[in-house]
Amino acid sequence: MPDVGEGLTEAEVVTWHVGPGDTVTVNQIFAEIETAKAVVELPSPWAGKVDALLVETGRTVDVGTPIIAIETAEAGAPAATAAHAAAPAADDEAVANLVGYGPRAGSVTRRARRGASAAPPQAAPPTPAAPAPAPEPVAAPAASTTNGNGSGAPSDAVPLAKPPVRKLAKDLGIDLRAVTGSGAGGVITRADLEAHTSAPAAPQRAAASVGRSGGERREPIRGVRKATAAAVVSSAFTAPHVTEFLAVDVTETMALRDRLRATREYRDVKLTPLAFVAKAVCLAAARTPDINARWDEAAGEIVYYDHVQLGIAAATPRGLIVPKIRDADTLNLLELAGALSELTDTARAGKTAPAELTNGTFTITNIGVFGVDTGTPILNPGEAAILAVGAIKQTPWVVDGELAVRTVCQLSLSFDHRLVDGEQGSIFLSDVGKLLTDPGLALTW
Template identity: 70%
Template sequence: MLREFAMPDVGEGLTEAEVVTWNVAAGDVVTVNQVLCEIETAKAAVELPSPYAGTVGKLLVEPGQVVAVGSPIISIETAEAAAPAVEEDTGAKIGEVGKDGRVANLVGYGARPGAVTRRPRRGTTPPPAPPTPAPVQQSHSAATSRRESGFTAISPGGAGAGAAAGAVPLAKPPVRKLARDLGVDLRSVTPSGPGGVITRDDVQSHVVTPAAPAAVAAVGGVRREPIRGIRKHTAAAMVSSAFTAPHVTEFLAVDVTATMALRDRLRATREYAEVKLTPLAFVAKAVCLAARRTPELNARWDEAAGEIVYFDRMQLGIAAATPRGLIVPNVRDADTLTLRELAAALGELTATARAGRTSPADMAGGTFTITNVGVFGVDTGTPILNPGEAGILAVGAIKPTPWVVDGELAVRTVCQLALSFDHRLVDGEQGSRFLADVGALLTDPGLALTW
């Protein structure tokens, strides 16, 4: 039987992926879970295993081609009795729709239809399920139900009136705010979401791009590359963050002479002999300790729910420059790790990222980010928040600098820190206290024993 294998959703609700290389060719015999190809999503490179055993019939896409999730990428001739490699009680194979309407993928199934509901507001009864989009002449109860479900029905004379005739498109409040920030008239947007919902991608696709200047004679050649993969995801995330969260950045110069001396002493001990102990490990430890005293920096603004979410564990993101672009993998539960464990985790994270093997799951769920611009010899910068996080700390170059000590001029080892935070949930006092605590710990690491 000739079976087609569709591009699966490898996690995080991604809608497309690029086929980087094929590991098989037409006529090859493959086994279940044998790697067919390497794909690159907007977040990471992933190896795609075969769900069938059989003979490759045809490769349906070329290397370098971007494919939508659910589109066939390869056909495999299997025996009649061949069983799918990934199967639940729905009987669906990877990329196929099961009996319950969900699409099977490498990391499980999506939510069951109707299973996702909003938590009821405190002191009220749960709101009714949002109805199917109705004609413009809707009842008062239907409009109320939509508002309670987290969507806003757009009136006939307002945004969304330009959608399909007789339909009332929906848009969540964050999407409507994004449209206002970007100057997009929702009446001109065609909704693509389930049930006629206007999505964030719908709005961003309607951003008016300034007309290109008239062509002039170019001196030398030019090179053009398509915007896709990690670069495309990073650009969208940074634009969204810049226009959603009100950024505030504060700067602090820190004398880290004592910390660098401590690092030299620890590196000479047997316990740290096989661990690469970098200044970043000390910064990470200081960030985790400071966040305990100022938990607003380890939090998230939930616009849709109207809540601030505080985390009791820190999922520490480390911005890493890789050949594929900027990614931010996380050190899980970083606040529970010792200095040695943090150093080892950072070393493993960096090696995995540079090899292009960071999985989408390792980049999800971050709560605070550190970006080390000092490795490029840069003193400081104004970092943009990783979307959804309350703060990001930029660490500048560590170098000898003239410094006043006890009224005398001396040469000390100094580093510049820059903290950007979301002013919706972090006030200036809280941001300043957090940054001062990080600086104090790096100036005198012995303070950690007193906190």
């Protein structure tokens, strides 16, 4: 398992795109892994034949753990197999690392060459801690094994299915190894899953009864959910949160959006209210620098940032992630709208790069898309503030002493009271509100 460049210590194998006996080429995508925040495709560093898959899908393993063995043909020498992400062999034969910084030293051993006589293992230099043993292969290379009774039962091979089918099976809680594939070569199809779910459940697969009220379902805590839990707990018990609320009349901003949509520049752009909020946040942050800062406990310093690395909380099928718009304060409204559209599309497709999920300075979470008016958002670790935007709706509103129907939304700002006093937090929230009430005010700042 490689380090894909974000300093991770573990990852989950989500999908295998190859199986034992398949031929792979250099840089061919052979698997997808899920880190704490993103799904990453793994390219093969070698060309050859897959000897074995060493980790089953759904399993979380440490960086440096062998996950695949590929048999490579070396000129003038017998075919050899190498554990994926293996360290250089004792004879200094170079083995390509996949991405990132590669495996931990001493974490992987080289598999014996086929047809070569077994040689006694060489003594390894002492290390502070013994590495974990390599896991057993998930599937033998196109061979069958015998069970304890001597019968020729097939080995527990990795089931063949395309990524959408694997995701559907995961959502339905179906173990693909229990499904018989009807596609070419035994590939499991969506129809196979539908037929499997309609079949009577075996008694041993029934949910455990809990009293007389029904059953229960358990899932391991991993991936995005595990990372989110760690982040919010760390934030909630490290930074003293304060939350302020403001109701804002955004009638003029919504009217401006309608006018801009009719122009040539914005005709093909997805211009959402969130783009106006993002622009207002960047303008207001320039007037209140404490909002765009970080508390460095170790150094005993407050770090003020020159630019806004704007995080946008995005709900995805795998959970909550916060990709960033880099240097958002340098973008105009049209550029922000385009960046937001690209960011959300990439996040929902599960293609957000790990580097785009780190080093943010301020976050916006749009809870209004769920019909929610307001909330108390929790800070992302290392950031001074987060703004929640509530549902935009028609509401009775007093205008010049008269009751009128206006377009209104609720803003809620949570901030770290170590960095931001009530005065700074209130000024920032008020500035954002003023810009959304009267967008023309931005021309005067």
